[in-house]
Amino acid sequence: MSYTGKFLVILAVWIFGSGGTSSAMALNEILNIRHWVAPDHTRVVIDTSEDPSFIVHKGERHIAVDLDTASMPPNLPPITILNKPGVDGIVLSTLADSGVRVEISLPGPLQTNVFKLKQFQDKPYRIVIDISLPDAAKQERDARERIKVTRKSRIVVIDPGHGGEAPGAVGKKGTLEKNVALAIALKLRDILNQKEGYRAFLTRDGDYYVSFKKRLMIAREYGADLFVSIHADAARNREAGGSSVYCLSTGAASSEAARILANNENLADVVGGVPNGEGNDASDPIILDMFQTHTINQSRTFGTILLRELGAANHLKFTSVQEAPFRVLKLPEIPSILIETAYISNAKEEKLLRTSRFQMQIAEGVARSVVAFLPALPATRASLSLLDGDGKPGHPPFLGEEGKRKENARAKEKKTAKAKAEPVASGKGAPISKSRVAAVYRVKRGDTLGAIATRYGTTIRVLMDLNRLKHPDQLHVGRKLLLPDPLFPSKKVVAR
Numbered sequence: 001m002s003y004t005g006k007f008l009v010i011l012a013v014w015i016f017g018s019g020g021t022s023s024a025m026a027l028n029e030i031l032n033i034r035h036w037v038a039p040d041h042t043r044v045v046i047d048t049s050e051d052p053s054f055i056v057h058k059g060e061r062h063i064a065v066d067l068d069t070a071s072m073p074p075n076l077p078p079i080t081i082l083n084k085p086g087v088d089g090i091v092l093s094t095l096a097d098s099g100v101r102v103e104i105s106l107p108g109p110l111q112t113n114v115f116k117l118k119q120f121q122d123k124p125y126r127i128v129i130d131i132s133l134p135d136a137a138k139q140e141r142d143a144r145e146r147i148k149v150t151r152k153s154r155i156v157v158i159d160p161g162h163g164g165e166a167p168g169a170v171g172k173k174g175t176l177e178k179n180v181a182l183a184i185a186l187k188l189r190d191i192l193n194q195k196e197g198y199r200a201f202l203t204r205d206g207d208y209y210v211s212f213k214k215r216l217m218i219a220r221e222y223g224a225d226l227f228v229s230i231h232a233d234a235a236r237n238r239e240a241g242g243s244s245v246y247c248l249s250t251g252a253a254s255s256e257a258a259r260i261l262a263n264n265e266n267l268a269d270v271v272g273g274v275p276n277g278e279g280n281d282a283s284d285p286i287i288l289d290m291f292q293t294h295t296i297n298q299s300r301t302f303g304t305i306l307l308r309e310l311g312a313a314n315h316l317k318f319t320s321v322q323e324a325p326f327r328v329l330k331l332p333e334i335p336s337i338l339i340e341t342a343y344i345s346n347a348k349e350e351k352l353l354r355t356s357r358f359q360m361q362i363a364e365g366v367a368r369s370v371v372a373f374l375p376a377l378p379a380t381r382a383s384l385s386l387l388d389g390d391g392k393p394g395h396p397p398f399l400g401e402e403g404k405r406k407e408n409a410r411a412k413e414k415k416t417a418k419a420k421a422e423p424v425a426s427g428k429g430a431p432i433s434k435s436r437v438a439a440v441y442r443v444k445r446g447d448t449l450g451a452i453a454t455r456y457g458t459t460i461r462v463l464m465d466l467n468r469l470k471h472p473d474q475l476h477v478g479r480k481l482l483l484p485d486p487l488f489p490s491k492k493v494v495a496r
Contacts, residue, residue, distance in 0.1 A: 028048055028049055028050040028052060028067070028069055028071070029048065029049040029070070029071055029073065030046060030047070030048055030067070030070060030071070030073040030076070030092075030102075031047040031048060031049055031073070031124055032046075032047040032073075032075075032076070033045070033046050033047070033073075033076060033080075033090060033102065035082065035087065036164045036165065036207065036208045036209070037084050037085060037206070037208060038164075038204070038206070038208035038209075039133075039136055039137075039140055040132070040133050040134075040136050040137035040140060041086070041130050041131060041132050041133055041137075042084050042085055042086040042087050042130075042131045042133070043129070043130050043131075043164070043165075043208070044087065044090065044104055044129040044131070045126055045127070045128055045129075045165065046065065046067075046102055046126065046127040046128075046129075047124045047125070048067070048070070048124060048125045048127065049124065049125070051116075051118070051125050052068075052070070052116060052127055053067070053068040053069070054066055054067045054068065054116075054127060055068075056114050060106075060108070061106050061107070061108065061109070062103055062104060062105055062106055063103075063104050063106065063112050063114070063129065063131075064101055064102065064103040064104070065101070065102045065103075065104075065114065065127060065129065066095060066100075066101050067099055067100045067101075067102070068097075068099050069098055069099065070098075070099055070100040071100065072092065072094055072100055073092070076092060077092075078091065078092045078093065079092075085136070086106065086107065086110055086131035086133050087105070087106065087107075087131060088105040088106065088107055089104075089105045090102065090103070090105070091103045104129060106131065110131050110132060110133070110134075111131075111132040111134065112129060112130065112131050112132070113129075113130045113132070114128070114129050114130075115128055116128070123165075141221060144201075144218065144222050145221060147199070147201075147222055147223075148221065148222055148223035151199065151223065152377060153197050154197060154198045154199070154225045154226070154370075154374050154376055154377060155199055155200075155201070155222050155223055155225050155226075156192055156198065156199070156200045156201075156224065156226045156227075156228065156370055156374075157200075157201055157202075157203065157218060157219040157222055157224040157226070157227050157228070158185045158188055158200055158201070158202050158203070158228050158230065159202075159203040159215050159219075159228065159229040159230065160178070160181040160182040160184075160185035160186075160202065160203070160204055160230050161177065161178065161181045161229055161230055161231040161232075162177055162178035162209070163178045163182070163206075163207055163208055163209045163210060164178075164208040164209030165209050166178065166209050168181070168231070168232065169232055169233065169234030169344045169345060170234075170344070171234075171344040171350035171353070172238075172345070172347060172350060173350060173351075173354075175344055175350050175353060175354055177231065177232040177234070178207065179207075180232050180341070180344065180353045180354075181230045181232060182205075182206075182207070183356075183359050184230050184341060184359045184362050184363050185230050186205070187360055187363035188200065188228070188362075188363040188366050188367060189201070189202055191363055191364060191367040192367055192370060195367070195371065195376075196376065197376025198370070198371070198376060201218075201222055203215045203218050212327045212328050212330075215229075216330065216331055219331060219334055219336075220331070220333075220334070224331075224334050225334070225335075225374055226334065226335050226336075226337075226370060226373075226374055227329070227331055227334050227335070227336040227337070228337055228339065228366065228370075229326075229328050229329065229336070229337070229338040230339055230341065231338060231339065231340050231341065232340065232341055232342060232343070232344040232353055233340040233342065233343045233344065233345075234344050234345040235343065235345055236345075238346060238347065239346065240317075240343055240345065240346060241315070241317070241342065241343045241346040241348070241349050242314065242315050242316050242317030242318075242342070242343065243307075243310040243311070243313070243314045243316055243340060243341055243342055243362075244316065244317040244318045244340045245303040245307050245310070245318075245321050245322070245337060245338070245340075246303075246321065246322045246323065246324055246326060246329075246337070246338040246340070247299035247300050247303055247321055247322075247323055247329065247336065247337055247338075248299065248323065248324075248325065248326060248329040248330060248336060249323035249324050249325055293446065294446075294448065295331070295332055295333060295334065295335055295336075296323075297446065297448050297450075297451055298335040298450055299321075299329075299335040299336055299337055300321050300323075301373065301448060301450030301451050301453070301454050302335055302337055302369065302370075302373040302374075302450065303321035303337050304320075304321060304454055305369045305372050305373050306337065306339070306365075306369040307319065307320070307321065308369075309365030309368055309369045310339070310341075310362070310365055310366075312361075312365060313358065313361040313362055313365055314341070314342055314349070314352070314358075314362075317340070326338055339362075339366065341353065341362050342358075372459055372460070372461070373450060373460060374460075375460060375461045375464055439483045440480050440481070440482060441456070441480070441481045441482075441483050442479070442480055442481075443475050443476065443477055443478060443479045443480075443481060444477065445477050447475060447477075448475070449463055449469070449475060456483050458483070458484050462484055463481065463484075466482050466483075466484055467482055
């Protein structure tokens with residue numbers, strides 16, 4: 001064959017080869033279009049088989065995503081009516097140049113954010129469209145701030161792990177960690193809200209994902225006294241089982257298992273589709289130094305109480321509180337705990353996690369631990385009237401001048417009666433019975449009331465009653481604390 005003939009053959013192969021490559025590029029398929037509704041935004045997710053190339057067009061009442069070299073999905077209808085907050089519907093149409101338009105109809109001019117995510121674990125390439133609902137978001141923030149300002153109860157923020165795009169661990173029977181965590185969290189919230197002096201709130205109350213940053217922000221906006229994150233564990237070893245409790249570690253994890261677990265849980269933002277930047281949880285190192293040691297000690301104390309309760313519902317994987325750098329626990333000022341309720345990868349424990357009875361046992365155990373660790377604040381008639389039946393802030397009743405005089409008189413009578421019935425335990429007044437006091441302890445630097453209670457086999461409530469403390473943080477270095485006789489660890493000590 002002549003040189004010219006060889007060149008023509010090579011040219012033909014190159015042309016047809018290029019054409020074949022173009023055809024392959026056109027095979028980028030839209031695998032699915034999904035949506036999630038959260039209180040402050042609605043998310044639409046477009047799954048694709050290949051890394052998508054697209055252009056975004058925004059209008060007052062629509063947002064359109066034009067995908068290049070994509071094919072119409074045969075499994076999806078061209079028109080989907082949603083009528084969800086921020087989204088009326090979705091329309092699919094073909095473009096003239098071998099592309100697909102995904103157009104989202106909006107009820108009005110709303111802020112939108114479009115970004116793409118790479119393949120990760122079992123997730124395909126994704127285009128994410130977040131439609132913000134600013135009015136709803138502001139209402140939620142304002143409501144949390146009102147609760148923080150007006151509250152007279154202990155505030156516990158419960159965090160059901162994962163949600164939405166991030167299902168968490170999956171059991172052999174298809175049980176999803178996100179659903180189990182939410183079910184237990186809802187039960188725990190309802191139990192605590194039935195107890196006088198306690199209010200519980202969730203970081204999410206439906207199937208949607210909340211970033212780590214926002215979970216922590218919610219706890220702070222409520223002014224939480226305690227943060228409890230609910231999860232279910234998993235392992236390749238199907239025999240692994242048991243409940244465990246974790247607190248934050250600022251350094252290395254307490255065990256290899258704790259390190260692996262923290263690494264897996266910390267990936268939830270990536271799986272859940274959090275855009276770059278929002279997941280940044282950098283904190284001021286000076287503030288961390290001020291708060292972390294004290295808060296981690298408190299978290300460890302609560303975790304120790306919690307393990308005793310969890311052990312009654314399920315066997316324990318670890319008999320002590322484990323430590324690891326969980327991002328969801330990075331609250332320097334709020335005691336925070338992560339609970340792995342059971343192993344969803346274990347067939348027996350997956351079966352337990354699916355039952356309402358076991359979920360209730362876990363919730364009741366956590367509630368008892370909260371009450372033991374965190375005594376209720378002294379309740380007043382006026383403060384209780386500020387909450388309606390659902391635990392939401394209401395309006396104080398209008399009493400008028402006569403009503404105010406009666407309320408003041410009743411309050412004065414109660415105060416006088418209480419003073420007669422319970423003389424102070426220190427200073428003036430009758431001394432505490434010697435049979436109830438075992439020793440006197442002098443507070444050292446770094447001590448917390450919870451740590452002292454755990455060390456001497458008693459509870460925070462008993463120490464507060466015995467020493468007439470109004471708040472568990474009323475400690476200073478050098479203060480003398482009366483310790484109860486171990487024969488009476490669970491009885492309320494009253495001055496005689």
